[in-house]
Amino acid sequence: MVTEKDFVFTSAANTIDAGDFQWSAPSNIALVKYWGKKENQVPANPSISFTLNNCKTITKLSFVKKNSTITIGATKEKFSFDLLFEGKPKEDFKPKIQKFFERIEKYCPYLTEYHFIIATENTFPHSSGIASSASGIAALAMNIMSLEKALNPKITAAFFYQKASFLARLGSGSACRSVKGSVVVWGKHAAINGSSDLFGVEFSGQIHANFKxxxxxxxxxxxxxxxxxxxxxxxxxxxxxxxxxxxxxxxxxxxxxxxxxxxxxxxxxxxxxxxxxxxxxxxxxxxxxxxxxxxxxxxxxxxxxxxxxxxxxxxxxxxxxxxxxxxxxxxxxxxxxxxxxxxxxxxxxxxxxxxxxxxxxxxxxxxxxx
Structure with a gap:
């Protein structure tokens, strides 16, 4: 059984000084609702959702080593990042990202080594009632896992997506259902193979043509x-x-x-x-x-x-x-x-x-x- 310890990053095979990635991640709509949670973003009940296609967040993560000779601005903070929403600084979004980084630091300790520029935008209006926290945190988690993959190219695709969902959950519970799959289950359930409270899993059954x-x-x-x-x-x-x-x-x-x-x-x-x-x-x-x-x-x-x-x-x-x-x-x-x-x-x-x-x-x- 997969545990939280399996997601702790131990050592890097490569040294990465700078780079950028960009991912999109969709919102999702729960069919069976998740409502109520325990400590560490663990759901009180399992849920299942449809992943959406058009309502998504597009996030570019640019990064540079803090000790680089490149000028990167203030680097005294443990986590150093600038946040742009639709091309403009968005200070009121930063506390949520700060809290997310704090929650995932033990699993991604390399985050303290870089200054990040997080440039994000939605394909749908902000505050439109679409789950932008799910898509936004999922997109950021995918970018972070791309950095981890660059540091350790040996990680498998399965681990990549599983940990991305695990990380996304720590930022916004339903975000773990926005990483991979058209129908996603989150929460341990006896009838769903591989289901977990720690991350979302693709629905393992054969989906009928009526729902395609x-x-x-x-x-x-x-x-x-x-x-x-x-x-x-x-x-x-x-x-x-x-x-x-x-x-x-x-x-x-x-x-x-x-x-x-x-x-x-x-x-x-x-x-x-x-x-x-x-x-x-x-x-x-x-x-x-x-x-x-x-x-x-x-x-x-x-x-x-x-x-x-x-x-x-x-x-x-x-x-x-x-x-x-x-x-x-x-x-x-x-x-x-x-x-x-x-x-x-x-x-x-x-x-x-x-x-x-x-x-x-x-x-x-x-x-x-x-």
Missing amino acids: NYQDTILLVDKGEKQVSSTVGHDLMHNHPFAAQRFAQAHENLSKIKSVLETGNLEAFITIVESEALTLHAMMMTSLPYFILMKPNTLEIINKIRKFRSETKIPVCFTLDAGANVHVLYPENVRETVLQFIKDELVGYCQNGNYICDTIGNGSQLIIDN
Whole structure:
């Protein structure tokens, strides 16, 4: 069994003075939700997600040895880095990166030897309700692993991606599901081969053709900042009166959805996914303090989707993250019909009529390797 000790970097085979890498990493949308965590970003229950394709973060990591003759600015700090978001300095993002580096230092001690320039951008609007922390931390983790691979070329591809997911988890739990694979499981589950609380794993079953190139249209009901941070939301599960039942439900639903993804049962898929979305919000509404994250327009959209599905028998459903926006999920073969329904019936409930069309993707992609 893989343990945390397996990811501790011991020695470098090469000396690297400077270079740069660039990776993209996608956001993801959980079908069975992760909500509640233990120490060190360990999930209280397993989760499974679709990796998205178009909603992604693109991050370039440039680095130079601190003792290099190249001028690199201030180098007295343990971790030395500059952060650019869409080409401009972004000071309010730096504490999250600082905390991430602190968490992963024991596994990547070489980070203290370099000054980094982290240049990042999203293909979707910031604060749009898309999980930018998942894609952003995953992209950074991939770049860090490229540096580790340069220092130690003998590491295998399997280890590379596994450790990248492990590192990403320490920055943002759901980020570990954005590293590799179209359907990713995070959290130990008896029915999923190789599943772990430490990193995400690609779904090991044969995914039915019904779910190939599945569509996700994200309706931007509220593009403001989160009402409650993910960290605060997860912490509310510690003394939640329904926590134990919720964790048991997640295990059961993951077993069910595993079978659904293999058999192509769209009706069962809809039942599980919508139940999971509403359960997540129910847990927030019954916590102390409680949070009501849906907006009136969220409920209007949900009711419209249910009515449309009932009348047309088209297998379209919704899911939600911890916010007001709605992910509309449906097979590719009904794409034109569903998009017309969205334009006719749902866009009016979106902030400024904004929505994003996406599909299932395959995880992170290397762009530059220098």
